[in-house]
Amino acid sequence: MALSRETQIGLLSRMLLVRRFEERAGQQYGLGKINGFCHLYIGQEAVAVGCLTALDKDDYAISGYREHGHALVRGVPPGAVMAELFGKATGTSRGKGGSMHIMSAEHRFLGGYGIVGGQVPLGLGYAFASKYRGDSTVVQAFLGDAAVNQGVYYESLNMAALWNLPLICIIENNGYGMGTAVARASAVTELYKKSEGLGVHSEWVDGMDVIKVREAAERLVERAREESKPAVLECRTYRFRGHSMADPATYRTKEELEAYRKQDPVLSLRDRLKITEDKWKAMEAEVKAVVDASVKFADESPEPDASELMQYIHPTNDNNAPERA
């Protein structure tokens, strides 16, 4: 069914929130308020927004380390995400996870994972649990193009196909794994084809077009829910910034970047919907207020207390863990 104009405007405003949040995160990084790694999602907004809005509240999503946007779209409060980036006690992981480990059990957003491809078997476990409980929840696991080169991706999909588990792997093919182009790392560059031999329904979609992504995701979610079957959706997208804050992205040409900028997922939907200047200004102002508030919240939040230093980490190092027999 075609999406209503109202729904499309909703998708646009979520993409705008992710875009402006990420721009601000980059700026805050420059100001020294965010330490460690920080991978921005700018350019890829249509993937998280198109896919995650096809899920129900009870479904699950898991991602890699480029996951601020997934968390926001899943409904995690922007203040808690920004506070986690700042390493504050009010962050989603109480300031201990940072950029790569945003998670919220309440929003069924399972993270934020730093090991390339490691989120796929974890998502598989949730898909198994769904089938075991018989509650018809489905799992979306987001991974990058380079993660498709990890053995565990195939092992997980094999099990999902064998046991008919509702796992949807969403490949965010942004053309590069750090500075390595897909064609230099994979003999088969149409990444969705690599799972077909496992008996997994696999397809690709234009990942710069949120409407197309949403339509494909809706179809695959319904299929996973009703038939309990895995699927792969390769979304062809592009990241406008470097791999992380430390990457000046000299491995690609200006012309390439410019060509993708013309397909900017946010601006192209704005133009397609013929949003008036006034309406756009109002949308921008609304998003800016949310992002401003997230920074204020993170700024004003306390650092984690020193007494928490050894808490909520590996149990053998946790001085508050119950004694083991």
Ligand SMILES: Cc1ncc(C[n+]2csc(CCOP(=O)(O)OP(=O)(O)O)c2C)c(N)n1
């Ligand atoms: C198992 C493992 N190997 C290597 C790394 C180092 N590493 C971090 S990001 C990355 C590239 C991943 O690229 P891709 O999967 O395409 O995701 P993108 O960064 O483009 O979103 C690599 C190799 C890692 N984190 N984990």
Ligand SMILES: [Mg+2]
């Ligand atoms: Mg990539």
